[in-house]
Amino acid sequence: MTQTSFADPSAEPSVQEEGDELRPRFDAAGLVTAVVTDHASGELLMVAHMNAEALELTLETRKAHYWSRSRQALWKKGETSGGLQTVREMRLDCDQDAVWLRVDVAVPTETCHTGRSTCFYRTVADDGHTLKLAEGVACRS
Amino acid sequence: MTQTSFADPSAEPSVQEEGDELRPRFDAAGLVTAVVTDHASGELLMVAHMNAEALELTLETRKAHYWSRSRQALWKKGETSGGLQTVREMRLDCDQDAVWLRVDVAVPTETCHTGRSTCFYRTVADDGHTLKLAEGVACRS
Numbered sequence: 001m002t003q004t005s006f007a008d009p010s011a012e013p014s015v016q017e018e019g020d021e022l023r024p025r026f027d028a029a030g031l032v033t034a035v036v037t038d039h040a041s042g043e044l045l046m047v048a049h050m051n052a053e054a055l056e057l058t059l060e061t062r063k064a065h066y067w068s069r070s071r072q073a074l075w076k077k078g079e080t081s082g083g084l085q086t087v088r089e090m091r092l093d094c095d096q097d098a099v100w101l102r103v104d105v106a107v108p109t110e111t112c113h114t115g116r117s118t119c120f121y122r123t124v125a126d127d128g129h130t131l132k133l134a135e136g137v138a139c140r141s
Numbered sequence: 142m143t144q145t146s147f148a149d150p151s152a153e154p155s156v157q158e159e160g161d162e163l164r165p166r167f168d169a170a171g172l173v174t175a176v177v178t179d180h181a182s183g184e185l186l187m188v189a190h191m192n193a194e195a196l197e198l199t200l201e202t203r204k205a206h207y208w209s210r211s212r213q214a215l216w217k218k219g220e221t222s223g224g225l226q227t228v229r230e231m232r233l234d235c236d237q238d239a240v241w242l243r244v245d246v247a248v249p250t251e252t253c254h255t256g257r258s259t260c261f262y263r264t265v266a267d268d269g270h271t272l273k274l275a276e277g278v279a280c281r282s
Contacts, residue, residue, distance in 0.1 A: 005270070006270075007270075017255055018255070019272070020263075020271055020272045020273065021270065021271065021272065022265060022269070022270045022271070022272055033174060033188055035176050035185060035188060037185060042183035042184075043183075044176060044178060044185075044232075044241050046234070047174055047176060047234065047239040059265065059269040060269065089264055090264065090265040091185075091261040091262075091263060091264050091265070091275060092261070092263050092265065092272060093187070093188065093260040093261050094253055094254065094255055094260045094262075098188040098260075098261075100185050100261045112235055113235065114158055114159070114235055119234040119235045119239075120232040120233070120234050120239075120241045121232075121235070122161075122232060122233050123230055123231065123232050124163060124200065124231040124232070124233065128163070128200040128201065129146075129147075129148075129162065129163045130161055130162065130163070131160070131161045131162065131163055131233060132161065134232060
């Protein structure tokens with residue numbers, strides 16, 4: 001990992017929760033959770049993780065970068081698929097262990113590896129265990 | 142943890158990603174990530190975690206239950222604060238390790254322990270390290 005310039009998280013709520021300085025609270029694996037929504041529609045697109053390098057690259061380039069836990073590698077979203085995400089706004093949560101990215105997606109149906117515009121394409125039915133396809137999800141094919 | 146009735150996750154994408162059965166993929170700590178948005182406005186409210194019991198109770202009661210990692214305890218959201226969350230829709234992501242709850246909140250300004258309608262009340266400024274208050278966030282005081 002490259003050296004990054006983030007301040008350490010503070011134990012003081014007045015600093016961490018109410019302050020005006022980005023102090024990401026990375027977990028034991030060095031990650032924060034990233035929640036990604038479509039800037040125009042507000043739809044939830046995906047959940048991913050960022051290490052310090054991914055967060056820094058995202059802030060520098062405005063293109064979303066993540067840390068792939070399965071591949072243990074930095075991952076510029078859409079670099080191969082074309083589903084690049086341009087970050088229009090980034091927010092932090094209260095204790096700064098989660099970020100919210102509001103993005104524009106270059107090729108929406110490349111958001112999910114299944115060829116859909118969101119990873120959240122199934123709804124739990126009233127029986128509590130059956131999944132059904134959600135309406136309004138765009139597909140590649 | 143009580144015995145739960147969820148099927149184990151499948152290694153087959155045709156089952157896990159394209160199937161119609163809820164097969165939550167809990168991580169090594171026994172948790173899935175929960176992303177919570179307001180059913181009416183679509184705003185991102187919070188990110189939390191659920192163990193099997195929390196997920197089951199949420200499905201049974203339609204009131205959001207989580208697992209508090211800091212307190213290592215089951216947590217019925219809003220039980221003490223009044224910020225109860227009624228689940229209008231629950232979705233699963235492709236590999237079923239994250240859930241999306243679309244909720245109605247009884248007392249919106251009790252969503253965040255800081256007395257705000259969302260935990261995501263700060264935006265990262267263009268300089269990449271200053272946080273500023275986001276517009277449109279309701280406060281308790």
